Amino acid sequence: MKKITVIGTGYVGLVSGTCFAESGNQVICCDNDERKINNLLQGGVPIYEPGLKELIEKNVKKGTLCFTSNIKQAIREAEVIYIAVGTPMSPSGEADLSFVEQVAKTIGENVNSYKVIVTKSTVPVGTGRLIESIIKQHLREDYPFDIVSNPEFLREGAAIKETLNMERAVIGTESDMAYQIISELHQPFTSTILRVSLETAEIIKYAANAFLATKISFINDIANICERVGADVTKVSEGIGLDSRIGNKFLQAGIGFGGSCFPKDTAALVHISQKCGYDFKLIKAVMETNEGQRVKIVEKLKDALGTLNGKTISVLGLAFKPDTNDIRSSPALDIIPYLSVNGATVRAFDPIAVEETKKQLGYQCLYFKDIYETLENADACLILTDWLQVKHLDLNKVKELMRQPLIVDGRNIFDLETMQEFGFTYLSIGRQPINKGTIISKAI
């Protein structure tokens, strides 16, 4: 049992802290956002993540998990301190380290015994050393401490499952004692623990995200070729994915990657490489392809409708992917304002991300939690997130509700034969259009 303080109670901090409590440690999750902490103290959970609420309730009840905005006190009580604050993209594309630096200073000022200080936030190479020097600068007395990089690989929507059963833990540190402590913390979650240097651990995180982003842009480029040559990208994914050297994951073509990490981390990696004098052309191309996918889907829609002006468009999905209410860098945030500015009325559906989207887009669209209500009298349906509710749509009902049966699908949810059978005009990614140019408007 270790006393752990997690600084930053967001997606990563809250999930990690809760899972460390579940595996038998005494955990304090702290944050400088008092509203967030008050909400947690009152039993609320600021994010939607399957299984999280139950695990928080269980561990709070057991007394192994608590929340506070008194960060100084939480630092003093800890043996292990996890830094899990945000590292957002700055306007230049670089990772903004101001939250990390601020936390390092507060840690330095409050260290009162030996502590292991672990970075879980995704940070550019060299940040571990920077944290070490900031802490040293602010120490009140000459207390010993060790620095560790322990990057996070969880996926939103599967965060609890993937933390309790992680595929691997990467621990970057020079200290044998710190390695011992952090590897013991991970033993309940995985037997695959890789010990590396601080710098190697930091770059492993960026390399992992950049590689996954590359797979997505690669298949999207192949999808764009498929459209031109009459092939089907879903079959191409299957065909190449059967090769165990390639694997079938992250080969789903569509509107490209969103979320709080791939866009930010690919941009940060470009800066990391520039800083060390390397021109990482591949990752720049990955980003360019990704941006192009959002434009392409809107072009397909415009092309099918003739004009956006005066049209009613039902957008299905606001979150950047299913099972999360996270809308950071979600395609919907770019696409809805574009449709609206160009004269369309947008009716948007999402099962859980409506409140978050309202905060950003306000009344640029009408919001619905009922998927069928969203589709009433629509000239087109635009699928942006592969929610289960979208996959399970009753297509007969959809056809009845819409003004004309036009679906533009950014996630390749339906098979072409089904859409042909139901008589939709169906435009997807990397596959042949169905009934293009034959939309028949219903008289209403």
Ligand SMILES: NC(=O)C1=CN([C@@H]2O[C@H](COP(=O)(O)OP(=O)(O)OC[C@H]3O[C@@H](n4cnc5c(N)ncnc54)[C@H](O)[C@@H]3O)[C@@H](O)[C@H]2O)C=CC1
């Ligand atoms: N969201 C994800 O799925 C993953 C995120 N990461 C990385 O983990 C880090 C955190 O990401 P998220 O949890 O998504 O961010 P988040 O924005 O959800 O949470 C960060 C939290 O840190 C708090 N904070 C900021 N400054 C603080 C300070 N000085 N003192 C105390 N608290 C402070 C904020 O109030 C916020 O609650 C980022 O570096 C991200 O790249 C890594 C893997 C997965």
Ligand SMILES: O=C(O)[C@H]1O[C@H](OP(=O)(O)OP(=O)(O)OC[C@H]2O[C@@H](n3ccc(=O)[nH]c3=O)[C@H](O)[C@@H]2O)[C@H](O)[C@@H](O)[C@@H]1O
């Ligand atoms: O560093 C992070 O924050 C995390 O980033 C991603 O996790 P996440 O952003 O939660 O979501 P993913 O499931 O990876 O999806 C990212 C985006 O790629 C898109 N995607 C994913 C897979 C695919 O085949 N095609 C595709 O377009 C998704 O729709 C989504 O917009 C990584 O998968 C995690 O390992 C990592 O820890």
